[in-house]
Amino acid sequence: MNSQTNLAADLRTRGCAVCNYVINTARDFFAQWQYALSSTKEAQESFAAELGFCPLHSWQLHSMSSPWGESAGLAILAEEISNLLVKAANDDASASTLRTIPRTRKDCRVCRMLTEEESDYIGRLGSFVSDKLGRRNYERSQGVCMYHLACLLSVVSHATREFLLATASRPFQEMAQQMRQYVAKRDALRRDLISRDEEDAHLRVLTHLVGAKDCNRP
DSSP states (O other), rough: OHHHHHHHHHTSSSSSSHHHHHHHHHHHHHHHHHHHHOHHHOOOOOOOOTTOHHHHHHHHHTSSHHHHHHHHHHHHHHHHHHHHHHHHHHTOOOOOHHHHHSSSSSOOOOHHHHHHHHHHHHHHHHHHTTSHHHHHHTEEEOOOHHHHHHHHHHOOOOOHHHHHHHHHHHHHHHHHHHHHHHHHHHHHHHHGGGOOHHHHHHHHHHHHHHOOTOOOOO
């Protein structure tokens, strides 16, 4: 499957194609990393030297790890933190030293990797919607969330920006109508007539406005 076919398939989502790509990339990474961390000393030492991940990605790794795997993988990190605390005891600036231990976006391996992957995907999607076939596929989709729309606008031509902005307003109009229909049918006890679009319109509005729940940007 070539890149254009992949992007056309990605756009057949009820959410944001870019959010979904970032979420899936993160899940693939964590699936591989939790195994490496539980089974190889090289990965454990590398993780300890980096002082782990940022809080968000530490908990995402935890959600995909077993208690046994996490215990095996974090022992060297725990020892490294212990050594840093011993050193800090003899440091007059120990408070500022401690603040450098938790990882932040700029020094978290996962944050950096996902930022690069997201940027690359935005570039490919920008090229995709710059030709006729890509635009037809995008017009039939529900577009991307506001954050990723802004990213996309920064890498395309003026004409493509106009197309993207015009196309972006349509799903919100449709979802507004679907939410009202959902409420009206619930109020009238006609729940059997509620369509899938009406049932999940409120979730799609949130996703397209603020991005997918699991695609947090720390």
